[in-house]
Amino acid sequence: MIEISVLTDEVHHVGDTPELFIQADEDVTGYETCVWKIEKPSGVQIQVDGTVTVEATGISKIRALTTDFDGAGIYRIHAYFTFPGSFGFHTVLWEHEVYPLYT
Numbered sequence: 504m505i506e507i508s509v510l511t512d513e514v515h516h517v518g519d520t521p522e523l524f525i526q527a528d529e530d531v532t533g534y535e536t537c538v539w540k541i542e543k544p545s546g547v548q549i550q551v552d553g554t555v556t557v558e559a560t561g562i563s564k565i566r567a568l569t570t571d572f573d574g575a576g577i578y579r580i581h582a583y584f585t586f587p588g589s590f591g592f593h594t595v596l597w598e599h600e601v602y603p604l605y606t
Contacts, residue, residue, distance in 0.1 A: 517575055517604045523551075524566040525582055525594060530557050531565065536585040539567045540593070544576025544601075553582060575603040 515521050523539060531537065537553040553565045565582055572578065578599045585591035 514602065515572055515599070516602045517573060519572055519601070521572065522566060523580065524564055526564055531555055531584060532557060533587070534584045535587045536583065536591065537565055538583050540581055540583050541571065542579040543571070544574050544578065572601045575601055577601075 513521065532555050534555075537555055539551040539553055540548065541551065542548050549571055551567045551571065553567050556564050556566070558564065578601060580597045580599060582594045583591060584594075
C-alpha cells in the first residue's frame, strides 16, 4: 500500500503556476501510468502527466507543473496509477481552493 503525504498547503490565485506533488513511501517508477486527475470548479475534468523521481531514502515524489488553475474555486485533485497489465487506483482526493486575482 502506498502512503501518501499532503500535496501542498500553499495559497494559489487564478493564473498561478503551482507545482503539485505528493510523496509515496515506496518506489512507483515501475507503474505504467502516473497522472494527475483534476476537476475544475466549472466541472471540467482534465488530466496532467506526472513525473516520478525517487530519493535516496526510497521515497517517491510525483510532480506536475500546471497552468490550469484558470478559475477561482475548489479544485478536486488526485493522482492515478496503473500497474503494468493490471488495474489502476486513485490516491486520496484532495481539495484545493484557488482564489480570485485582485488587481
